[in-house]
Amino acid sequence: MPELPEVETIRKELRTKILNKKIVKVEVLEKKMFLGDAKKILNKKIVDVARRAKVLKIIFENGYVILVHFKLNGQIFYQEKGATIPHQFTRIVLHLSNGATLFFNDSRKFAWMKVIRQADLKEKFGIEPLTKEFTLDNFLKIIKKSGQPIKTLLMDQEKIAGLGNIYTTEALFAAKIYPFKKAKELSEKETKNLFTSIIRIIETAIKYKGSSGKDEWYRQVDGKPGQYQEHFLAYQQEGKKCRRCGSIIKRMKQAGRSSYFCPRCQK
DNA sequence: CTGCGGTCCTGAAGGC
């Protein structure tokens, strides 16, 4: 499922493909997945492709933007001129001025695109992990005042932006922290370990172009899978041996989704 | 404030 590293990978690749191009036609095959007025962005030059949290932004010269949320299974495929074969789950097709095509796919129809004026954006996202605002001090402040379980807190987009189940699971494993532990009960040392683990894991995951493991529909813009799933130490490792201590990785339901952890080394 | 359950949706997996 596209989290920060996946959306960032898509952003970088897409930017090289569509910067300075225009969208000349929008085909909406699934109405609920396209919000706003497509006419606002037709034939306007794309001046940037950005990201905030798990949301991709295609920014146009006239101040409008297409927001893209991939949710669980969303994909964007870029195909050069002439190779315009839709995917089985294509819901929206964007035709570009150079004859290329963008396919927005999602089997489950949870993903969406939205046309909005940048000035009208009301974002309630927390700190971006890869920016200079993400300091140990700022992280400590967030951790110290929350009675929530640490994993729930890390996935709260209004506190820390862009982390989902995969990367919170891996970061908590790396920092040897039990996912259900209350945030404010973390020691300074644990908080520091968690802070550095988040940065290291997010950066490594971007290097490997995201995770396309079991059940993961995420693909890069060219359709290829990412590689970070080969480095999972906890996520989807239920029943396997912990690579640190040899105990069996456990799965528990937490806040509606699966938490994976080592019952011996995560305290 | 917290936390829970329902909702959207459908492929995959499990049961018989």
Place this chain on the structure above:
DNA sequence: TGCCTTCAGGACCGCA
């Protein structure tokens, strides 16, 4: 083999 049921899961919403 095949039908039927259950489950997963990001974000959001309503309710206790």
